[in-house]
Amino acid sequence: RLEQLALSLKTISEKELTNIELTEDEYDLIRSYGGQLEHFWLEALRDEGVDHPSAVYKNPAALIADVATDPNGQVLEEGIGFVSNIYAVVPVDGTLRIAQGAVYSYYEFPWPADNRLTDQKWLEMLESEDEMPERPSWTKSYTVSKNDAGERW
Template sequence: EGIPEKIEEFEELLDKLKIISEKEINNVSLDDEEYKFIWNVGKNLASLKELPSEILEKITSDTDEKMEIVADVHTDVNTGQVLEEGVGSPFNLYVIINDERGMRICRGAVFSYYEFKHPMEDRLTDEKWQKMGEKNDRPNQPDWVRSFIGEFILS
């Protein structure tokens, strides 16, 4: 299986997730097949990144195995700074579900989000960003994430 086939499989997976999410938003019950699909979505996503080794060696590195990445999204030459956006280690996400099976708490994960200014002459790479995480040397997350992330995490 090559890259075009993986992209097609990914599109199909996203289409199914869209249908499921629309049903959930409209309070329509999911069938057993849809619950099974949700249960296996992680495994299905992981299989999409399985490519022949000769392709993987050309497009990946050890850095790619970690989810923590950063990118400059704006450069201000007047101040000599760039606006960086990054994700760090995942946070636990707890959601109360109330469906035909009753009420219960489910756990998943959500990306941690960072947005900050950084000197232009020291643009961050994913490798530097990951090392900053290992040393617990990252800037604080933006204040607005307090609306959906517990304060104890941000302290």
């Protein structure tokens, strides 16, 4: 079922990129696929012996991985943080509209190799403003921080 969902979304995206009109069923899939993904996640948890939906909140999406090791004792960490809003202008029935969705925040930073981060420690860092690393400078061209948004709005 997950494969079919992914293939259907691929077809929809290809149609959108070539300005081919979507069917009502395709619009329904766009509206409902988040719930379908949640259902897959809950089924996977149940298969692992976890039967309560609150388990989703005990397993946050924030993950960290060391992707490169420096012989001088550091690793390069790459992590995804909390979900942020994303806004995009998209054509719908020949009219440009603003669409809202979700995207993970992204981080990369050096870290001592002898103190590698776990997902749990990473989550604790994200929840603590004192320990949270800065996002890469190249992400500033398309993101707005809460502080910046407050000043602009």
